[in-house]
Amino acid sequence: xxxxxxxxxxxxxxxxxxxxxxxxxxxxxxxxxxxxxxxxxxxxxxxxxxxxxxxxxxxxxxxxxxxxxxxxxxxxxxxxxxxxxxxxxxxxxxxxxxxxxxxxxxxxxxxxxxxxxxxxxxxxxxxxxxxxxxxxxxxxxxxxxxxxxxxxxxxxxxxxxxxxxxxxxxxxxxxxxxxxxxxxxxxxxxxxxxxxxxxxxxxxxx
Amino acid sequence: xxxxxxxxxxxxxxxxxxxxxxxxxxxxxxxxxxxxxxxxxxxxxxxxxxxxxxxxxxxxxxxxxxxxxxxxxxxxxxxxxxxxxxxxxxxxxxxxxxxxxxxxxxxxxxxxxxxxxxxxxxxxxxxxxx
Numbered sequence: 001x002x003x004x005x006x007x008x009x010x011x012x013x014x015x016x017x018x019x020x021x022x023x024x025x026x027x028x029x030x031x032x033x034x035x036x037x038x039x040x041x042x043x044x045x046x047x048x049x050x051x052x053x054x055x056x057x058x059x060x061x062x063x064x065x066x067x068x069x070x071x072x073x074x075x076x077x078x079x080x081x082x083x084x085x086x087x088x089x090x091x092x093x094x095x096x097x098x099x100x101x102x103x104x105x106x107x108x109x110x111x112x113x114x115x116x117x118x119x120x121x122x123x124x125x126x127x128x129x130x131x132x133x134x135x136x137x138x139x140x141x142x143x144x145x146x147x148x149x150x151x152x153x154x155x156x157x158x159x160x161x162x163x164x165x166x167x168x169x170x171x172x173x174x175x176x177x178x179x180x181x182x183x184x185x186x187x188x189x190x191x192x193x194x195x196x197x198x199x200x201x202x203x204x205x206x
Numbered sequence: 207x208x209x210x211x212x213x214x215x216x217x218x219x220x221x222x223x224x225x226x227x228x229x230x231x232x233x234x235x236x237x238x239x240x241x242x243x244x245x246x247x248x249x250x251x252x253x254x255x256x257x258x259x260x261x262x263x264x265x266x267x268x269x270x271x272x273x274x275x276x277x278x279x280x281x282x283x284x285x286x287x288x289x290x291x292x293x294x295x296x297x298x299x300x301x302x303x304x305x306x307x308x309x310x311x312x313x314x315x316x317x318x319x320x321x322x323x324x325x326x327x328x329x330x331x332x333x334x335x336x
Binding site: 101104105108112113114115116117140142143144145146147148150152160162164171173175181183 | 225226227229234242243245265317
């Protein structure tokens, strides 16, 4: 099924805008009390401080602030948590953008590159969209004239990660320091490995 | 036109506005991935302005977003071959292949071309959603 980005946006908007105060408190308490990692907590705090500071009464913002200071151990963690929340929201926006972009590849007709390139199949686009939904960090997305979709990442060291998605496999290409490179294949059924490959690629700098 | 492409020759590849093949003003290697060979125009002793004008005349000014320019030497240094293949309306046409026996470039080769090509933008290279 091809995902229409407008449906995704509606879901996101309705899930945050329609939350009343009681469920807001429930979500907040769950996020702060849970044993989940800071990244998940930050997601809830960032969403609700942004969405509710205008829509709700002022005392709710104060409650959020008090709760966050009580529960988060380190004072510096508050700043880090906010930054991680901003990163999360940025990636979510990119995710929507990538879904739109992939959908647009279906409009590329035969000979779209003036060299006899074939149009893209619904299956391939649908699969690429499912990967975009799963990926924590979003790639730059491009079509190729050999029936594949290319996901690209570059880090601060100019290292390069490329994931080329074909109808029957994924080919991974990694270039480090502009010189070392390696290439390998993974089957389409191993899509859950992609997040690890991407996170390992960025962790390399740390 | 010489039958063999010499290393110092410049090769020109048109970049269409759709799909988007650039990010932060740089060309992606996806531009050089084509199962039928990477089509380029040889310089043939012409000036860059002449060549770009020829692209615009052939393809229409709205269909050429930028021109990627690379030296044939950069193809040879990465074990690619450049095959002259003139067509009816373009005697300067050539194709870049992976090798004598394989058409599609490898990932490393495509990436090398993307890294070493220079890009002349005919329109603003803004990232645009299709």
